[in-house]
Amino acid sequence: MIELQDLTRMFDGQPVVRDVSLTVEAGEIVTLVGTSGSGKTTLIRMINRLVEPSSGRVLIEGLDAASLPVHQLRRRIGYAIQGIGLFPHRSVAQNIATVPRLLGWPRARIEDRTDELLELFQLDPARFRDRMPHQLSGGQAQRVGTARALAARPDLLLLDEPFGALDPIIRAQAQTDLRAVQRRLGTTMILVTHDIDEAVLLGDRIAVMDAGRIVQYDRVARILAHPETDFVRAMTGGPEGVFRLLSLVAAAEIAEPGEAPGPPVDAATNLREVLSLCLSSGREALPLRSGGRVTLAAIRALAGRGGQ
Amino acid sequence: MMLRPATVFAILVGLGLWLPLVQFKPNRIAAGEGIRLDQALAGGPVIALAVLGLLVLSCIWRMPDRMRIVLALAGMAGSLVVLGHAARSLSVEAGNLARLAPASGFWLMLLGFSLMLADGVARLGPSLPARWLILGLVLVAGFGILASGMLDQISVMREYATRRAAFLHEAKRHLQLAFGSLGLALLVGLPLGTGIYMMRRLRGPVLAALNILQTIPSLALFGIMLPLLAWLAATLPAAGRWGVSGIGAFPALIALFLYALLPVVSNTLSGLETVPRATREAAVGLGMTRWQVLGQVLIPLALPSLIAALRIVLVQNIGLAVIAGLIGGGGFGTFVFQGLNQMAMDLVLLGTLPTIALALLAGIVLDLLIEHVARGRP
Ligand SMILES: Nc1ncnc2c1ncn2[C@@H]1O[C@H](COP(=O)(O)OP(=O)(O)OP(=O)(O)O)[C@@H](O)[C@H]1O
Ligand SMILES: [Mg+2]
Numbered sequence: 001m002i003e004l005q006d007l008t009r010m011f012d013g014q015p016v017v018r019d020v021s022l023t024v025e026a027g028e029i030v031t032l033v034g035t036s037g038s039g040k041t042t043l044i045r046m047i048n049r050l051v052e053p054s055s056g057r058v059l060i061e062g063l064d065a066a067s068l069p070v071h072q073l074r075r076r077i078g079y080a081i082q083g084i085g086l087f088p089h090r091s092v093a094q095n096i097a098t099v100p101r102l103l104g105w106p107r108a109r110i111e112d113r114t115d116e117l118l119e120l121f122q123l124d125p126a127r128f129r130d131r132m133p134h135q136l137s138g139g140q141a142q143r144v145g146t147a148r149a150l151a152a153r154p155d156l157l158l159l160d161e162p163f164g165a166l167d168p169i170i171r172a173q174a175q176t177d178l179r180a181v182q183r184r185l186g187t188t189m190i191l192v193t194h195d196i197d198e199a200v201l202l203g204d205r206i207a208v209m210d211a212g213r214i215v216q217y218d219r220v221a222r223i224l225a226h227p228e229t230d231f232v233r234a235m236t237g238g239p240e241g242v243f244r245l246l247s248l249v250a251a252a253e254i255a256e257p258g259e260a261p262g263p264p265v266d267a268a269t270n271l272r273e274v275l276s277l278c279l280s281s282g283r284e285a286l287p288l289r290s291g292g293r294v295t296l297a298a299i300r301a302l303a304g305r306g307g308q
Numbered sequence: 309m310m311l312r313p314a315t316v317f318a319i320l321v322g323l324g325l326w327l328p329l330v331q332f333k334p335n336r337i338a339a340g341e342g343i344r345l346d347q348a349l350a351g352g353p354v355i356a357l358a359v360l361g362l363l364v365l366s367c368i369w370r371m372p373d374r375m376r377i378v379l380a381l382a383g384m385a386g387s388l389v390v391l392g393h394a395a396r397s398l399s400v401e402a403g404n405l406a407r408l409a410p411a412s413g414f415w416l417m418l419l420g421f422s423l424m425l426a427d428g429v430a431r432l433g434p435s436l437p438a439r440w441l442i443l444g445l446v447l448v449a450g451f452g453i454l455a456s457g458m459l460d461q462i463s464v465m466r467e468y469a470t471r472r473a474a475f476l477h478e479a480k481r482h483l484q485l486a487f488g489s490l491g492l493a494l495l496v497g498l499p500l501g502t503g504i505y506m507m508r509r510l511r512g513p514v515l516a517a518l519n520i521l522q523t524i525p526s527l528a529l530f531g532i533m534l535p536l537l538a539w540l541a542a543t544l545p546a547a548g549r550w551g552v553s554g555i556g557a558f559p560a561l562i563a564l565f566l567y568a569l570l571p572v573v574s575n576t577l578s579g580l581e582t583v584p585r586a587t588r589e590a591a592v593g594l595g596m597t598r599w600q601v602l603g604q605v606l607i608p609l610a611l612p613s614l615i616a617a618l619r620i621v622l623v624q625n626i627g628l629a630v631i632a633g634l635i636g637g638g639g640f641g642t643f644v645f646q647g648l649n650q651m652a653m654d655l656v657l658l659g660t661l662p663t664i665a666l667a668l669l670a671g672i673v674l675d676l677l678i679e680h681v682a683r684g685r686p
């Protein structure tokens with residue numbers, strides 16, 4: 001569990017982060033969204049003390065981060081920097097092995113770990129292990145950067161816009177991969193993004209940041225359904241807002257008994273996809289593989305209630 | 309119309325053939341008279357015509373680069389051999405007091421051929437081992453010609469013959485001065501450059517101070533140091549025993565060291581500054597200590613710049629070490645200033661030629677080393 005208590009950071013007399021308090025439960029993903037310059041990078045850098053807070057504390061498992069030797073703290077916290085920052089003179093494998101090497105892991109274990117991570121991020125170890133960073137595409141470099149942050153199995157992972165350089169298709173793939181990796185390892189994660197869809201897709205909770213403050217911090221569904229300020233509404237709403245809401249609900253949740261024509265879908269399929277299938281195939285309802293059906297009318301009703 | 313390089317080299321060598329090859333002086337300090345290749349040797353006109361023919365050929369026919377390199381190497385060796393022979397046959401007629409020095413024609417030919425060699429090597433872009441090999445060949449050939457006695461009648465070599473022991477002693481001293489000051493400059497300059505990289509506030513003042521130091525002429529610097537060091541040696545007997553004194557090798561070493569400091573410090577700084585910010589921050593963010601960041605990330609990435617500094621400073625110091633001769637510090641400068649005092653240009657050459665050769669050699673060797681380091685980098 002990570003607790004941020006009243007964190008404030010001043011730069012040149014101006015507060016860049018003001019009075020931020022936030023608790024991240026172990027094993028959860030918190031996505032931090034906000035406009036450019038709102039202080040997201042500064043906030044997460046106070047967690048690994050790349051930026052020292054002007055006031056306030058960071059507690060990791062109840063332990064004050066300021067009480068640990070700073071490099072030991074950082075070796076326990078994975079950090080993928082905005083801008084990647086791979087070491088240009090080291091191969092992909094050596095980049096990934098950075099923290100394990102600092103921690104003095106035995107060679108064989110480091111090699112196993114690098115290969116495992118490369119596979120996890122869909123990079124064939126045989127092809128990529130010995131490449132130099134300048135031989136990678138932007139997207140591959142970003143995945144190596146994330147793998148490097150994960151290498152020593154940190155309790156906490158800080159990711160600063162890890163998918164910024166990816167095209168939509170690769171980006172969706174990388175997001176799914178990251179989610180799968182996180183589910184498998186149970187790593188606590190704070191992920192910075194200014195893409196609200198990414199925040200919704202990856203986050204258990206979303207923290208919305210504006211001008212140095214956290215304006216709302218909640219479970220994803222609640223943020224979408226009950227934006228507390230105009231800023232959050234502008235961020236989460238818009239013409240796409242209702243689809244984001246639907247993407248959070250599984251078909252099973254509004255299933256009803258009955259029959260429907262056409263091929264069936266999985267009970268876990270989200271309502272955004274169900275809606276899209278109904279419209280594209282001209283059907284009023286879809287059958288579920290596990291029995292029962294989902295109707296357009298039920299989806300419409302749910303959307304009308306704001307997802308509740 | 310653009311002149312092709314081959315034409316330029318041919319013109320240089322051609323001019324060299326037309327200008328005096330050797331300068332003949334009845335004795336060491338008398339005025340000299342120039343003698344052309346065709347006048348100096350029995351076979352002179354034939355050789356000159358043959359070389360001219362080759363030159364014309366090199367202008368109208370685009371020779372393969374390999375062939376051009378061979379031609380240039382042969383030309384360089386040939387110029388030396390012809391010079392030696394001319395000197396020998398002339399000295400037989402003129403007797404022992406006469407002096408025969410290489411003249412403008414010889415230098416132009418040597419220049420033309422060495423430019424041709426450099427151009428050929430640059431065009432061919434041979435592999436690194438091949439370049440080491442070419443360098444080795446030139447060195448072996450050069451030493452071979454010197455050792456063969458072929459050039460013994462040349463005035464510089466006669467000056468050398470009478471001062472063999474002194475020459476070796478001063479050569480050693482010259483290298484000690486150049487490398488010693490380089491070592492000192494690295495010892496102080498690398499940490500200083502790294503220090504001002506980390507402490508931004510100190511950058512301005514440190515660089516300004518080094519810049520001022522760089523502009524002080526060497527004589528003025530000696531003038532400032534003389535009383536200071538003399539006083540130091542007088543008050544601290546221990547310092548005197550360590551070689552500290554107002555004149556001699558010690559102030560020369562200090563002067564060379566001070567002049568070397570700016571290039572070392574500024575190259576260290578600029579090398580470190582080429583490291584991308586994200587790379588540096590990633591290193592810190594992943595939990596490297598200060599020293600680990602420096603040793604594992606900053607210095608390896610700044611290395612090409614550091615070696616470039618090494619090259620600048622070594623070449624600069626080999627040349628500059630001549631000033632040690634001014635204050636009795638030894639080195640090749642000793643011959644230069646002795647020669648200037650006695651109006652004996654041959655003696656001046658005995659100091660300058662090895663200095664130039666050493667500086668060239670150091671430059672080439674370090675260039676090759678830089679390429680070794682630069683390999684396998686983006
Ligand atoms: N070292 C610094 N010195 C002075 N000002 C700084 C420093 N670091 C950040 N700032 C300022 O703090 C503000 C917040 O910066 P920060 O990098 O945290 O924003 P961000 O939310 O991560 O933005 P982006 O989405 O563009 O990455 C900006 O106005 C920035 O100029
Ligand atoms: Mg940022």
